[in-house]
Amino acid sequence: MLTYQTLPARHVSEFAAAVREGLLKPGQRELPSKYLYDEVGSALFEAICLLPEYGLTRADARLLQTHAQEIVDRLPSRIHVAELGSGSGKKTRWILEALSRRQRTYYFPIEISPSALAACEKGTWADRPGEHGGLRAAISGRLRAVAQGRDDGDHLLVLFLGSTIGNFDRTAGEDFLREVREILQPGDALLLGTDLEKDVTTQLLAYDDPAGVTAAFNLNVLARINRELGADFDLSSFGMRRAGIMSSGGSKCICARCSGNA
Numbered sequence: 731m732l733t734y735q736t737l738p739a740r741h742v743s744e745f746a747a748a749v750r751e752g753l754l755k756p757g758q759r760e761l762p763s764k765y766l767y768d769e770v771g772s773a774l775f776e777a778i779c780l781l782p783e784y785g786l787t788r789a790d791a792r793l794l795q796t797h798a799q800e801i802v803d804r805l806p807s808r809i810h811v812a813e814l815g816s817g818s819g820k821k822t823r824w825i826l827e828a829l830s831r832r833q834r835t836y837y838f839p840i841e842i843s844p845s846a847l848a849a850c851e852k853g854t855w856a857d858r859p860g861e862h863g864g865l866r867a868a869i870s871g872r873l874r875a876v877a878q879g880r881d882d883g884d885h886l887l888v889l890f891l892g893s894t895i896g897n898f899d900r901t902a903g904e905d906f907l908r909e910v911r912e913i914l915q916p917g918d919a920l921l922l923g924t925d926l927e928k929d930v931t932t933q934l935l936a937y938d939d940p941a942g943v944t945a946a947f948n949l950n951v952l953a954r955i956n957r958e959l960g961a962d963f964d965l966s967s968f969g970m971r972r973a974g975i976m977s978s979g980g981s982k983c984i985c986a987r988c989s990g991n992a
Contacts, residue, residue: 767843891923
């Protein structure tokens with residue numbers, strides 16, 4: 731079983747400050763993507779991962795299931811696993827199972843969504859008790875805290891899957907990877923999952939699906955502002971607008987106020 735600890739809830743004042751800063755920006759207004767993942771947003775994202783237009787999660791799972799043992803065989807002994815943006819942790823089980831066959835395994839999912847962490851706790855090993863060889867889950871808000879908390883001689887495998895790196899523009903992505911590199915020590919490793927380059931039509935369908943699940947996911951951040959901060963956004967006045975392809979190769983969709991309801 732997992733020994734589970736949750737992070738303290740983020741203060742409403744932090745959320746309010748981020749909303750104020752993002753909505754008062756000149757030009758294109760924006761909000762940090764981490765605020766998409768409240769309980770409702772996390773559930774909607776899990777639904778997105780099941781859509782036929784969004785194949786990233788299934789591709790990750792196929793690759794990890796096929797190559798997990800090969801990946802583990804290349805890693806040094808006494809290695810812990812930290813996953814950035816772990817979500818429910820379903821894909822990661824293949825790596826953890828392969829590791830647990832040779833060593834006591836410690837898994838540190840790093841996630842901003844409490845509901846996703848709860849799903850990770852329930853689902854990562856729930857259907858295979860006894861095979862984890864002493865798996866322990868500890869939740870940390872920062873990779874650096876996990877890296878600094880290990881014992882001498884322990885190594886770290888950092889997972890960043892799902893082509894999440896594509897959510898950054900090029901400069902931000904380089905800064906992020908540089909920060910991760912500064913945390914890692916000799917013998918540590920980063921497993922980075924990225925998508926292959928796709929045509930524009932395929933990308934836009936994946937991020938603006940015909941069923942409207944992704945639109946609901948993005949609009950939920952406005953609903954969250956209403957719920958938690960007492961705002962009065964009329965969600966019927968907003969819709970999704972395709973904003974094309976970013977310089978990093980990822981697609982971009984934005985919430986826009988519909989002119990007919992302005």
